[in-house]
Amino acid sequence: MNFNEKLNNKIEMVNKALKEYLAPRYPERLYEAMGYSVFAGGKRLRPVLMLSACEAVGGKEEDALPFACAMEMIHTYSLIHDDLPAMDNDDFRRGKPTCHKAFDEALAILAGDGLLTYAFEIMLNTICDRKDMNYAKAARYIAENSGTCGMLVGQVVDVESEGVSIDDKTLMYIHDNKTGGLIKASLVAGAIIGGATEDEIRDFEKIGYNIGIAFQIKDDILDVTSTSEILGKPVFSDEKNNKSTYVTLHGLENAQEDFKTLSEGAVRMIENFGKNGEFLRSYADTLINRIN
Amino acid sequence: MNFNEKLNNKIEMVNKALKEYLAPRYPERLYEAMGYSVFAGGKRLRPVLMLSACEAVGGKEEDALPFACAMEMIHTYSLIHDDLPAMDNDDFRRGKPTCHKAFDEALAILAGDGLLTYAFEIMLNTICDRKDMNYAKAARYIAENSGTCGMLVGQVVDVESEGVSIDDKTLMYIHDNKTGGLIKASLVAGAIIGGATEDEIRDFEKIGYNIGIAFQIKDDILDVTSTSEILGKPVFSDEKNNKSTYVTLHGLENAQEDFKTLSEGAVRMIENFGKNGEFLRSYADTLINRIN
Numbered sequence: 001m002n003f004n005e006k007l008n009n010k011i012e013m014v015n016k017a018l019k020e021y022l023a024p025r026y027p028e029r030l031y032e033a034m035g036y037s038v039f040a041g042g043k044r045l046r047p048v049l050m051l052s053a054c055e056a057v058g059g060k061e062e063d064a065l066p067f068a069c070a071m072e073m074i075h076t077y078s079l080i081h082d083d084l085p086a087m088d089n090d091d092f093r094r095g096k097p098t099c100h101k102a103f104d105e106a107l108a109i110l111a112g113d114g115l116l117t118y119a120f121e122i123m124l125n126t127i128c129d130r131k132d133m134n135y136a137k138a139a140r141y142i143a144e145n146s147g148t149c150g151m152l153v154g155q156v157v158d159v160e161s162e163g164v165s166i167d168d169k170t171l172m173y174i175h176d177n178k179t180g181g182l183i184k185a186s187l188v189a190g191a192i193i194g195g196a197t198e199d200e201i202r203d204f205e206k207i208g209y210n211i212g213i214a215f216q217i218k219d220d221i222l223d224v225t226s227t228s229e230i231l232g233k234p235v236f237s238d239e240k241n242n243k244s245t246y247v248t249l250h251g252l253e254n255a256q257e258d259f260k261t262l263s264e265g266a267v268r269m270i271e272n273f274g275k276n277g278e279f280l281r282s283y284a285d286t287l288i289n290r291i292n
Numbered sequence: 293m294n295f296n297e298k299l300n301n302k303i304e305m306v307n308k309a310l311k312e313y314l315a316p317r318y319p320e321r322l323y324e325a326m327g328y329s330v331f332a333g334g335k336r337l338r339p340v341l342m343l344s345a346c347e348a349v350g351g352k353e354e355d356a357l358p359f360a361c362a363m364e365m366i367h368t369y370s371l372i373h374d375d376l377p378a379m380d381n382d383d384f385r386r387g388k389p390t391c392h393k394a395f396d397e398a399l400a401i402l403a404g405d406g407l408l409t410y411a412f413e414i415m416l417n418t419i420c421d422r423k424d425m426n427y428a429k430a431a432r433y434i435a436e437n438s439g440t441c442g443m444l445v446g447q448v449v450d451v452e453s454e455g456v457s458i459d460d461k462t463l464m465y466i467h468d469n470k471t472g473g474l475i476k477a478s479l480v481a482g483a484i485i486g487g488a489t490e491d492e493i494r495d496f497e498k499i500g501y502n503i504g505i506a507f508q509i510k511d512d513i514l515d516v517t518s519t520s521e522i523l524g525k526p527v528f529s530d531e532k533n534n535k536s537t538y539v540t541l542h543g544l545e546n547a548q549e550d551f552k553t554l555s556e557g558a559v560r561m562i563e564n565f566g567k568n569g570e571f572l573r574s575y576a577d578t579l580i581n582r583i584n
Contacts, residue, residue: 026445027445027448027449027452029448029452030444030445030448077405081401081402081405084401086392086396086397086398086401087398087401100378104378105378106378106379106451107448107451109373109376109378109379109401110373110444110447110448110451112405113369113373113404113405113408113444114439114440114444114448116405116408116409117408117435117438117439117440117444118439118440120412120431120435120439121432121435121436121439121440124428124431124432124435125432127419127428127432128425128428128429128432131425133420133423136416136419136420136428137420139412139416140413140416140417140419140420143409143412143413143416144413146409147406147409147410147412147413148406148409148410148413152322152402152405152406152409153318153319153322155402156319156321156322156399156402156406157319159398159399159402160319160321
């Protein structure tokens with residue numbers, strides 16, 4: 001199998017499992033709303049990272065599948081709530097109406113709450129069924145990095161910083177937590193489930209940090225160097241929204257330089273995992289070279 | 293120690309632990325908002341039920357303390373989100389401005405999300421630290437009954453039923469899940485942590501069902517028999533909102549009858565736990581006899 005076939009396999013595996021988790025049942029509108037957002041065109045970045053990190057340390061990707069689905073649910077809940085009128089007030093995401101537009105605001109709030117709770121239910125089911133403390137450890141890492149030590153606090157500071165000029169330290173805090181939190185958690189949880197040693201877990205924390213920040217710098221770069229046709233969303237939106245980004249704080253050239261350093265660092269660390277890490281290495285390359 | 297001293301001890305124990313969990317830290321506004329709602333006058337009903345159920349099966353209440361705090365956080369998150377303009381649009385709760393009024397809507401959404409995520413972080417920390425599968429089992433029960441098999445789906449159906457006349461089956465679904473979910477989960481999780489047998493767990497599921505439904509019927513009864521001075525909120529609000537309640541569907545007399553049957557059934561089942569269950573029995577009495 002070549003890289004693309006392997007990637008599609010992983011995505012298919014995740015989509016199939018997500019479809020089962022979100023099969024219609026009472027109350028139907030809730031499952032409709034949750035399913036609508038989960039199947040609104042996400043690239044399954046975080047689940048793929050989790051499955052590949054599990055493989056990289058010699059584990060079986062199937063073992064990480066329930067957690068990979070839980071992670072995609074947590075990611076989706078955060079998008080649904082971020083899009084709400086009181087937050088970013090976005091009517092469209094990936095060209096489709098956002099959850100509160102397709103349904104209504106009350107159901108969007110509840111669908112987000114539902115996906116977050118369901119994610120923990122799935123993880124706790126796995127912990128109880130397999131009676132394996134590694135799953136509990138992985139779930140704890142995900143909880144921390146979704147909440148008080150990750151995505152949620154990043155989002156709080158991001159919301160607070162709206163229309164205010166912020167310093168580099170605050171920007172890095174937002175990026176490392178808001179975007180980096182779930183990316184790091186996906187890699188580390190996958191590695192823990194795959195049986196990683198303490199050293200390997202620390203390696204994946206660093207890889208996750210690098211990929212998370214690099215991913216966000218790339219977003220900031222594309223916003224000023226791409227076209228709206230390629231990106232599928234308006235360009236120069238950060239400038240229009242008066243938003244401090246890595247590019248506005250450091251300049252385009254430094255942003256490109258730092259992106260390169262972080263990406264290359266991540267790839268070098270992944271290479272230490274040898275043959276088992278090959279897929280993850282190639283996947284990191286596609287993230288580095290992405291044009292939208 | 294008499295009953296009131298014991299009750300105050302339990303409440304104090306929970307409040308002290310909650311204060312530590314929610315001690316100020318960066319980002320301060322988030323912890324302020326979470327703490328504001330957690331300390332807005334809640335009676336700690338669910339934590340007290342959890343600690344007492346743990347004791348009733350011979351466990352130590354301290355063992356259930358982290359989960360009791362997590363439960364209060366889940367309860368509080370649900371109140372914050374229920375009060376939002378897109379949901380019940382309530383400006384006051386227990387005489388104090390609701391979270392989105394005291395802060396703003398974005399922070400209220402995030403404070404709710406934060407409390408829910410933090411609750412699972414606390415439970416997963418306990419599971420990992422004590423390496424005891426009973427905690428995982430209790431956390432799974434709480435996840436199910438907060439989400440897809442409990443509070444959340446009850447709330448979805450309640451929101452959907454607004455301004456529509458509903459049948460008894462739907463009303464019981466809402467009561468059993470929306471109110472009953474967390475009450476049942478508190479009792480069952482406490483019992484599991486205390487080392488309950490499978491039979492005892494089933495008993496607590498029944499006790500929880502009875503108390504949950506009875507609690508809600510009492511609310512419906514008080515709305516038409518009490519005064520706004522005693523209740524601390526407007527009476528006849530269900531009638532004004534055209535809301536189907538146990539009283540509108542069954543009449544006041546039947547509601548009082550069924551309340552009595554359910555309450556007495558719960559008390560009888562609790563009595564089976566003998567001396568260890570004495571506090572829980574007295575606590576159930578206070579719930580039965582509550583006037584507001």
